[in-house]
Amino acid sequence: MKTDNKAILARVEQIVEFLRKCHVRDGWKIDEERAERALSYFRRHMDGPAFADEDEDTAAYQKALEFFRSHGQSIDWVHDGNPIGMICRGAYHSPRAAELASAIDGELVEAYRQIVALDAETTTTAPPSAMTIGTSIRIPRRRRCEV
Template sequence: MNMFVSSAAAAGAPAVAMNLAPHEPVVDHQGILARVEQIVDVLRTRYICEGWQMDEDGAARALNYFRRHVEGPGFKDEDEDTLEFTRVLEFFRSHGQSLDWAHDGDLAGMICRLAKVSPRGGALGASCVKADPTFAEIEAHKKASADYSAAIRDVVPGTLDPDTVKEETFGDREAEVRHELATSVPTTLPGLLAMLTYVEDVSSGKYSASGRPDNAFDRNDLLNVIVRAQDCLRDHSAGSAV
């Protein structure tokens, strides 16, 4: 069920039921239509970016939906209303528009979105990302892994075997740094994405000299990564709910 009162449902509701629900919010369909018409007009007539083209079919569907709530004809049932509304949502989503403003006249979401892409928002966001230790830990593991690979390729003269001291020293270092990366909790969502991407790239062989899959991150490491990813998402979900 969508947030709009189905015209079909409203038309078929008994009068007594309507009288028993005075607390039901009154939806200003005329105001909603006017705001959606303004959105479409701006997207159609203003400069947005190089090569911009509004989805005219999507705009037509959105306008038709809201006009039907004002002018009719009503939807045959709630299922038809909901289906058409999902198409409206796709138009809003693909064009970055605020349904809160269109439906309620609430500008908060638009203000916050613009603040996020402002110079100040970008500078503060970059600062937070730099402070995330995950990026430094990824770089540390790249170096430790490269050093270990070099150590096992450096064979003892006259043999085909690597120097056991170097192999153990650099192998222990790689394992230590890998454990630090797998057990630390990213403090930012970009840090979490970077960690997951790096682990996948290592496992697929992107950083392997042979290009073959690399099981450096074993089962325990991968379980640790999943748990830390959950911790990161939980922290951010809690922060968003405040």
């Protein structure tokens, strides 16, 4: 599959524009120097000049990536137009996720208490070879986004 540099550049320009113009939070200010490095990298892939070699390209790309990392942007969106990472990250930081995390934290605390209690029982009344942990303890598993 051929890289769609035009679409990538359009998404990078959109990200920079939104981060410049939109209210992110009080005191927010885009890092203009990093933004310009990212824009320059992707513009160069569109308009040239070509990078001298792969090392020069990689070094410039790493600087572009630093902009995305430092500003919390999705590389999947930039490169592939895939919004899943952005959607899931937004959900992760949502009030709903905070509610659920609080409930899970409570479950984990209770599970830990049960484990400690079972450990205390088995270490005082049974030899180490007979130690077991009850199967009624459920620890929630985290799942990755599977689309």
